Amino acid sequence: MPVTTPEIKWHSVERLDATVVPVGDSYDDAQAYAKKRGEEEGRTFIPPFDHPDIIMGQGTVGMEILSQSEGPLRAIFVPVGGGGLIAGIAAYVKRVSPQIIRVEPSDANTMALSLHYGERVALDQVGGFADGVAVKVVGEETFRLCRELIDGVVLVSRDAICASIKDMFEEKRNILEPAGALALAGAEAYCKYYGLKGENVVAITSGANMNFDKLRVVTACKCW
Template sequence: METLCLAPSPSSLLLTTRHNNQKKNLRHQPCTITAVLTNPAEVISLKPSTPLNPFEKAPHKPFHQTQPLKKVSAESLKYESGFLGAVPDKSGLDKGREGNNNIHDAMSYLTKILTSNVYDVSIESPLDYAPKLSEKLHANLWLKREDLQPVFSFKIRGAYNMMAKLSRQQLARGVICSSAGNHAQGVALSAQKLGCSAVIVMPLTTPKIKWKTVEKLGATVVLIGEWYDEAEAYAQQRAKDEGLIFVHPFDHPDVIAGQGTIGMEIMRQVQSPLHAIFVPVGGGGLIAGIAAYVKRVHPKVKIIGVEAYDANAMALSIHHGKRIMLERAGGFADGIAVKKVGEETFRLCRELIDGVVLVDHDAICASIKDMFEENRSILEPAGAVAIAGAETYCKYYGLKGENVVAITSGANMNFDRLGLVSQLAVGRCE
């Protein structure tokens, strides 16, 4: 396998490209770039005649966005861990649109979820009872084991569901996506299954285990930008320039519906009345999909989002009554570290979810430890967020004997992070 590492001049955007046996077309990068091929060892200097930043050439318009989003600090919204905050005001939402209570929209998503094409590549993940944690919490905690999917994350569902609906002509053009890691693996595996090419754009902060796995699945990997939003801007522009199909990680109805099959499975698997389902929230695709199904068939079940204090874009958006952009999103739980949630996902969450619980890094690490002690499985930080939310919520409200579900959404943990996780977890317990 040949690796191409691109290091631009200090004044330009940092970009790294990794690919498998493919020639790289650099026409979309009109800045001075030094390329070092590690196999064979060779240095090439490329100096285009017009050294412009690619984003100056064709400004990017984010997905569905019609006006700039207000920038706010994550620290501007804080409440006690375990408290159910950011409760949506549903009093005046969507009245009269598409009929009373938006019935047409509800049936549309139910149909999409019931007919989603996910099981060609994913499994119906088990709903495991957690006896040790249940005893500790005095409540019955069930774990929806999405960390057991083929790519160790739920993301394969939405990616494949959207891509499987593309025409042969669209697949022949190839796909591109932006991702912090798990969606990337889902798109790469889906492309392999469907026989199309895939370009995966990931932030430079992406754990090595994630982009290495994407490479092994045969996709072309591009590492660019410090945050997801920079990676998305690049991917959207490249899709436009090269005619590629952009597979959104969360803000697309088919992606949302694919993730919604998790809610469908939970309600089929659970045997007793359910108090709440705790869902990790990044861009909002997972919780929107689960809520779109569960709230339509079992409206009394609470759908509770869980975010890290320093990556709380959904809680802040609900708090302000409109989508906002974080000035900075903490990257500890990199799988949910986004600066802004999706337009469609926010619309669904504002209508359907019951609120958001916020947790700190220590609580996330403690839940990783709890999961390990429960069944010797190691979750990534984003994958343990829902457990942390369920634990803090049950303790805060003194929940006794209720049934709650937490989505263990991913297990793509970098080995070199285990030391920090262990240290924070032990400190929490002392």
């Protein structure tokens, strides 16, 4: 795991009797190390997003959304890092035709750039605030699926993410991590821009693994 990973994530993994090895400043650094070590030690590398089985498993989120939805959906907003979650959801729910909107931080927008240029684009560096989606390059399979299935993109700033964390806390008394609040920030911006009211939309709040001291960063944002 990257050295920038919140301690709360480390501890959650350690409670499952796994050993956490902190490597590099980004997911890509950690992945390169894990692959190399797997080859050297004869271990199996399990990718977090770029494999059909992983994508299929993440697609079950789409199945849950459809089974719990009342009435037709206008759009589903999904946080994007490597693209596994949105690729799986899109592959499953496209049969009922809601729009699938990807949401990325403005400083970690590798999928947006890749789809714009028609090929995978590797970023030199990524912002670490939303560490759960801080990926320099999307997967090959996830990129292929997203080219076919995704309808749009919303890029959001750190301040917008902080505002959504604040909104969720004030309305539900739940605290989201930045990557977990990403889709909510995107949905709010999208609905405001297009003047959507009374529509059924879904924003996937995908995580709450944030160290307590990071709340100081959130409260310092201009959204307050």
